Amino acid sequence: MDASKSALWQAPGKQNYWGFLARCVVVATRGNMRYYAWMSLLFAVGLVGLHGFAVQTRDGMGLTAMNDHVSWGMYIANLTYMVGLAAGGVMMVIPAYLYRDHEMHKVVLAGEVLATASIVMALAFVAVDIGRPDRFWHIIPGIGRFNWPMSMLTWDVIVLTVYLGLNLHICGYLMYTRFLGVQPSRRLYVPAVFVSIVWAISIHTVTAFLYSGLGGRPFWNTAILAPRFLASAFVTGPAVIVLTLRVVQAVTDFRVSDKPVRTLLNIMRVTVLLNLFLLMSEVFTAFYTGGAHAVAAQYLYFGTHGYNALVPWAWTSVALNVAAAAILIFSRPNRRRVLVACVMAIVGVWIEKGMGLIIPGFVPSTLHELYEYVPNLLEWKITAGIWALGLMIYTVGAKLSVAVYTEGQGDNDKA
Numbered sequence: 001m002d003a004s005k006s007a008l009w010q011a012p013g014k015q016n017y018w019g020f021l022a023r024c025v026v027v028a029t030r031g032n033m034r035y036y037a038w039m040s041l042l043f044a045v046g047l048v049g050l051h052g053f054a055v056q057t058r059d060g061m062g063l064t065a066m067n068d069h070v071s072w073g074m075y076i077a078n079l080t081y082m083v084g085l086a087a088g089g090v091m092m093v094i095p096a097y098l099y100r101d102h103e104m105h106k107v108v109l110a111g112e113v114l115a116t117a118s119i120v121m122a123l124a125f126v127a128v129d130i131g132r133p134d135r136f137w138h139i140i141p142g143i144g145r146f147n148w149p150m151s152m153l154t155w156d157v158i159v160l161t162v163y164l165g166l167n168l169h170i171c172g173y174l175m176y177t178r179f180l181g182v183q184p185s186r187r188l189y190v191p192a193v194f195v196s197i198v199w200a201i202s203i204h205t206v207t208a209f210l211y212s213g214l215g216g217r218p219f220w221n222t223a224i225l226a227p228r229f230l231a232s233a234f235v236t237g238p239a240v241i242v243l244t245l246r247v248v249q250a251v252t253d254f255r256v257s258d259k260p261v262r263t264l265l266n267i268m269r270v271t272v273l274l275n276l277f278l279l280m281s282e283v284f285t286a287f288y289t290g291g292a293h294a295v296a297a298q299y300l301y302f303g304t305h306g307y308n309a310l311v312p313w314a315w316t317s318v319a320l321n322v323a324a325a326a327i328l329i330f331s332r333p334n335r336r337r338v339l340v341a342c343v344m345a346i347v348g349v350w351i352e353k354g355m356g357l358i359i360p361g362f363v364p365s366t367l368h369e370l371y372e373y374v375p376n377l378l379e380w381k382i383t384a385g386i387w388a389l390g391l392m393i394y395t396v397g398a399k400l401s402v403a404v405y406t407e408g409q410g411d412n413d414k415a
Contacts (some may be wrong), residue, residue: 020176023179024360027348028399043392045388046385046389048384048385049385049389051126052385056128056131056382057131060131064379069362069365069371070359070365070371073379075125075383076125076129079126079207080229080357082122084207085114085118085240086115086119086122087230087233088206088235089237109175110241112170112196113397114166114244114394116167119163119167119298121166121386121389122160124386124389128386135326139379151274152181153210156203156207162199163196163199163203166192166301174189205229205230208226209226211361214361220361222282227278228275232275232353234271235272235345236350238265238346239268239345243342252402261338268341269329272321272325276321283301296363301315304370313355313356313358316348317356320344320351328341366402367413
């Protein structure tokens, strides 16, 4: 559809930057009862999380289940997953721009919006893990005192912030030119698109280096941690986009051909097997060679000395990933089976990169003592609140993206 035909973005009003922002607010706040109910639910959950964060800020991190031996828990586990989800959004950009797949162009905005929401959530998890928001300035290079450039966490925050800026520029510029009714200048956004492709890989690579560079944590000291992160990221990113497209097409008049979905599923068929292969390589190395690396793996998959809190998490992750791979590869999935496989992959990778990766790095401790960690209610509340924030951003971004490609204001009112 030509840009000048969008009645939604060409509604009466000032055709300038402020008019564009005002129009975005109108689109984001209009919808049917299902939209209002969904956003109200997310807002309520967000308030619960905000209250939990306020209590944690007032009384300290001692309220969490973390301690001196397990200093990273649910928050950093979700940070790892969110960085991967943000990196997975690049899979929509590569076919559309590198291979000139015009059918994928409508999906690019969804990938950029997903990356934006995921980065905001990742930075939010960093903020709550610090314990006090007024300490965040310590990880700003040149201002704080966080041992930069040696600190990998500071590098992680830097690359995440730059990636957020790239995605905001791409999304904002494409929507703004649509609002003005002009064709976007390729020289003003295509370079940012290609930089975002490289940057998406870098953000998860830096996150992997954050763990594998810690010599005192043998469970993370592996050269294939970064490839594992990237493989799992390219499972969850396409899976979330497929789910989003199905939901959007069910509640709006927005339509895309089946080709983008087939492309995303073909990507998942490769990456889900690659992720399982890399996981199998890690497991083989740990159990066949033994040593310090195997102690944490033993605790994760089978338990040790009566401690087995993570065993159900680990095997649930394996079962979900294997089941998702089987559905995607060994059958011709219909629409319902595709959605089930995508949900399985998303949850399976969330467990694998969260509770199945972060916590075993601390159990046993560097003193060879066993201190089990299970997130408590406060951590679940804060985590749910940040997820609600991210889903609100993603929902609004998806709604604006639909408005860009939906002809006529009446069509968007159904969303």
